[in-house]
Amino acid sequence: MIVEGLSVRFLVRGAEVRAVTDASFELRPGRLLALVGESGCGKSVLASALLGLLPGNAEVRGSARLNGLDVLAADETTLATKVRGRMIGLVPQSAVTHLTPVRTARSQLAEAVRALKPDQDVDELAERVGLPPKALDRYPHELSGGMAQRVAIAMALAGDPPIVLADEPTSGLDRPLVDRTMDLLAGLAEEGRAVLLITHDLAAARRSATDLAVMYASRLVELGPAAKVFADPLHPYTTGLLNALPEGGFRPIPGHPPELTHLPDGCAFRPRCPVSDTCSGDPALVAHDDDRLVACRRPC
Numbered sequence: 001m002i003v004e005g006l007s008v009r010f011l012v013r014g015a016e017v018r019a020v021t022d023a024s025f026e027l028r029p030g031r032l033l034a035l036v037g038e039s040g041c042g043k044s045v046l047a048s049a050l051l052g053l054l055p056g057n058a059e060v061r062g063s064a065r066l067n068g069l070d071v072l073a074a075d076e077t078t079l080a081t082k083v084r085g086r087m088i089g090l091v092p093q094s095a096v097t098h099l100t101p102v103r104t105a106r107s108q109l110a111e112a113v114r115a116l117k118p119d120q121d122v123d124e125l126a127e128r129v130g131l132p133p134k135a136l137d138r139y140p141h142e143l144s145g146g147m148a149q150r151v152a153i154a155m156a157l158a159g160d161p162p163i164v165l166a167d168e169p170t171s172g173l174d175r176p177l178v179d180r181t182m183d184l185l186a187g188l189a190e191e192g193r194a195v196l197l198i199t200h201d202l203a204a205a206r207r208s209a210t211d212l213a214v215m216y217a218s219r220l221v222e223l224g225p226a227a228k229v230f231a232d233p234l235h236p237y238t239t240g241l242l243n244a245l246p247e248g249g250f251r252p253i254p255g256h257p258p259e260l261t262h263l264p265d266g267c268a269f270r271p272r273c274p275v276s277d278t279c280s281g282d283p284a285l286v287a288h289d290d291d292r293l294v295a296c297r298r299p300c
């Protein structure tokens with residue numbers, strides 16, 4: 001899927017919240033793109049836009065094309081019958097609350113398969129995500145967090161979608177379970193899907209992402225192969241995020257992101273930026289080399 005110039009703003013009581021500004025990126029088969037950034041920077045809004053799940057006060061611009069269909073321009077019928085579940089599978093944030101408590105995992109998964117791709121075998125699908133058949137016969141409250149997560153991932157795969165979106169799929173899980181979930185998502189990319197993982201957890205992103213996108217105050221500020229971005233961040237905000245990790249010395253970035261109702265015209269990171277004095281302030285992403293983009297004119 002090629003996303004170009006995606007912007008989302010919300011109109012709230014006369015104010016304008018600019019949640020996503022001019023985001024362009026590609027979700028490629030075989031790749032897992034992790035989208036990271038502080039709380040409130042626009043990650044979930046970006047994902048919701050791709051699924052046509054934004055509320056009525058949202059205004060969306062740009063395009064997101066796959067196989068000739070622009071999902072941002074699609075009507076509700078197209079979204080319901082072609083996009084959600086079939087083109088893009090969604091792994092929810094909380095697996096247990098996503099499932100109906102009064103029905104077994106098997107009956108819910110079977111229903112999703114019947115609705116989306118009846119030729120899929122439910123047990124085979126469960127097996128692919130590491131769910132033993134016995135677990136399928138349990139009710140959601142009888143499942144461990146890990147098993148519930150696998151049911152949710154199996155549900156996301158029920159329509160065999162080429163794209164999988166996972167918005168904070170590991171929040172609240174312990175580290176071994178985070179790792180297993182990440183490995184599972186990486187496996188989905190390895191079998192040829194395009195995966196977009198939204199996470200606060202840079203350690204999780206480092207484990208499984210092939211590509212990394214860093215978002216700050218509604219804009220992508222850096223995008224590139226994950227290994228390169230982690231080893232040699234170009235944007236001072238990316239450097240700041242890495243420095244805030246335990247292995248980076250627990251040094252959080254001083255200050256706070258700006259209000260999305262009052263974004264500056266130029267670089268929104270400037271007030272917190274350690275190198276801002278020589279910066280032109282142009283916030284657009286530009287090519288740094290063959291496979292990296294950065295929105296800073298003075299990469300550090």
Ligand SMILES: Nc1ncnc2c1ncn2[C@@H]1O[C@H](COP(=O)(O)OP(=O)(O)OP(=O)(O)O)[C@@H](O)[C@H]1O
Nearest residue numbers: 010012017019038039040041042043044045055260
């Ligand atoms: N329906 C809405 N109306 C107005 N503002 C909204 C609406 N939905 C989201 N926002 C605002 O859009 C901005 C981006 O929100 P979003 O949920 O995408 O952040 P996020 O990066 O996913 O944060 P987190 O990491 O905490 O999940 C926030 O300032 C949020 O308050």
Ligand code: NI
Nearest residue numbers: 043044045167
């Ligand atoms: Ni979010």
